[in-house]
Amino acid sequence: MLLAIDVGNTNIAFGIYHQGQWTNHWRIRTVPDKMPDEYAVLFHECLRDKGLQMNDIRRTVLCSVVPPLTGSISEMVKRQVGQEPLVVGPGVRTGLRIRTDNPTEVGADLVANAVAAYDRFQGNCIVVDFGTATTFTAVAEPGDLLGVAIAPGLNLAANALSRDTAQLPRVQLAPPPAAIGRNTVHSMQAGLVFGYVGLVEALIGRMREELEGSAQVAATGGLARVIAPLTNQFTAVELLLTLEGLRLIAERNP
Numbered sequence: 557m558l559l560a561i562d563v564g565n566t567n568i569a570f571g572i573y574h575q576g577q578w579t580n581h582w583r584i585r586t587v588p589d590k591m592p593d594e595y596a597v598l599f600h601e602c603l604r605d606k607g608l609q610m611n612d613i614r615r616t617v618l619c620s621v622v623p624p625l626t627g628s629i630s631e632m633v634k635r636q637v638g639q640e641p642l643v644v645g646p647g648v649r650t651g652l653r654i655r656t657d658n659p660t661e662v663g664a665d666l667v668a669n670a671v672a673a674y675d676r677f678q679g680n681c682i683v684v685d686f687g688t689a690t691t692f693t694a695v696a697e698p699g700d701l702l703g704v705a706i707a708p709g710l711n712l713a714a715n716a717l718s719r720d721t722a723q724l725p726r727v728q729l730a731p732p733p734a735a736i737g738r739n740t741v742h743s744m745q746a747g748l749v750f751g752y753v754g755l756v757e758a759l760i761g762r763m764r765e766e767l768e769g770s771a772q773v774a775a776t777g778g779l780a781r782v783i784a785p786l787t788n789q790f791t792a793v794e795l796l797l798t799l800e801g802l803r804l805i806a807e808r809n810p
Contacts, residue, residue, distance in 0.1 A: 557572060557573070557574045557612050557613050557614050557615075558572070558573040558574070558613070558614070558615050558616070558617065558803060558806060559571075559572060559613045559615070559616045559617075559633075559637070560573060560616075560617050560618075560799045560802040560803055560806070561616065561617070561618045561619075561620075561629060561633075561641070561802075562618075562619055562620075562665055562668070562798045562799060562802065563586065563618070563619065563620035563621065563622050563625050563626065563629055564586060564621060564622070564665065564687055564688060565586060565621060565622060565687070565688040565689075566585070566586055566687065566688045566711075566778075567583045567584065567585060567586055567687075567778065568583070568584050568585075568586050568625075568629075569581065569582070569583050569798065569799065570582055570584075570599070570602075570799075571796065571799045572603075572606075572608065572613075573799075573803050578796055578799065578800075579606075580603075580606045580608070581796060581799065582602045583778070584598055584602070586622060586625070588622055588624045588625055589624070590625075590628070591628065592628045592629070592631045592632040592635065593632075595628065595629060595632045596610075596632045596635065596636055599632070599636070600636075610636040610637055611636075611637070611638070613637050615639075615642070615806060616633045616637055616639070616641035616642070617641060617642045617644070617802045617803070617805060617806040618630065618633070618641040618642065618643050618644065618802075619643070619644040619663075619664035619665050619667070619668050619798070619802060620643070620664060621663045621664065621665055626643065629641075630643060642805070642806055642809055643664075644664040644667060644668060644802065644805055645664060646659075646660055648805060648809055649805070649808045649809050650667055650671050650805055650808065651671060651674075651675075651699060651804070651805075651808055652667070652670055652671060652674065652695065652699045652700065652701050653699060653700050653701065654667070654701045655700045655701060655702050655703070656701070656702070656703050656704075662701065662704065663691075665685070665687075665798050666683075666685070666691055666693045666701075666704055667701065667801070667805075668797075668798045668799075668801030668802050668805060669683040669685055669693055669774075669776060669797055669798055669801055670683060670693050670695045670701045670801070671801040671804050671805055672774075672794070672797045672798070672800040672801035672804060673693075673695060673772075673774045673797065673801075674695045674699055675801075675804055676774070676792070676794075677772045677774075677791070679697055679770075679771075679772065680695065680696050680697055680767045680768070680770050680771040680772070681694075681695050681771055681772045681773065681774065682694050682695070682760060682763050682764070682767075682771050682772075682773045682774070683695075683773075683774050683775075683776065683797065684756060684760070684773065684774070684775050684776070684777075684780075684790070685775075685776050685777040685797075685798075686709065686710065686775065686776070686777035686778065686779035686780045686782070686783060687709055687777040687778065687779070688709045688711070688712065689706050689707065689708060689709050689712070690706070690707045690708070690709050690710065690752070690755075690756070690777075690779075691704055691705070691706050691707075692704065692705040692706075692707075692759050692760070692763060694763050694766070694767060694771070696767055702766075702767075705759050705763070707755060707759075709779065710729055710748065710749075710752055710779050710782065710783070711729070711779070713748060713752075714726065714727065714729060714744075714748055717744065717747075717748070723740075724740065724744060725740070725741070725744075727741050727744045727745055727748070728741075728745070729745075729748065729749060729779070729782050730745060730749065730782065731745065731749050731750065731782075731786060732745040732746050732749070732750075734746070735750050749782065749783070749786070750786070752783055753783060753786045753787050756783060756787060756789065757787055757789055760773055760789050772791040772792075773789055773790050773791050773792075774790065774791060774792045774793070774794055774797060775790045775792070775793045775794070776793070776794050776795060776796075776797035776798060777795075778795075780793055780795065781793075781795075
């Protein structure tokens with residue numbers, strides 16, 4: 557039984573892989589100053605709700621983009637499972653070559669995304685991860701992670717719009733009836749949601765050109781459900797893509 561953990565800026569996603577499938581997965585809020593024992597309680601509660609125990613786990617793999625939590629979660633896993641987790645980073649075999657100027661700058665979650673997407677498509681591919689930031693990761697045959705584009709996430713943009721203006725409210729991130737908004741809420745939704753569709757399609761188009769005109773595209777992340785139905789650019793929507801990449805990395809580092 558494998559436990560895969562993806563520590564992001566907004567959420568921590570984790571799941572159990574057993575007998576060839578993801579049997580359970582969860583998402584909890586990221587709290588950087590939470591202590592290892594506090595996270596142990598949360599993990600125990602989530603697993604116990606599904607009839608599982610931490611000591612059922614035989615291996616753990618972890619990626620993190622929140623440095624203060626990398627050590628806390630690793631310590632929690634070591635105490636509760638009885639072994640160190642495999643932490644994705646320099647020296648870990650991924651099956652990809654990272655061709656950026658500074659490979660250590662590439663987030664471990666983006667590496668995991670790229671591993672899973674290339675394993676699925678076996679060719680040029682792009683992963684769009686709709687998280688705290690919206691990231692676009694390009695992978696080319698024969699398994700080269702070429703680079704990444706990073707834009708503010710949809711929630712960040714919405715928060716900034718309401719926070720930094722005097723009269724604009726927080727709005728639900730959903731498509732409005734039309735691009736021409738006839739009230740404040742629909743106007744903001746048009747700019748945010750339809751505007752993000754344009755951003756996504758434009759960046760995918762540019763990346764495809766740089767990948768010699770061909771690439772399949774996977775969408776993942778919590779906000780993929782908002783944007784994916786509004787465009788025909790995605791070959792697949794895989795909400796567990798990062799965890800699947802972590803599983804593959806664990807298999808490549810026995």
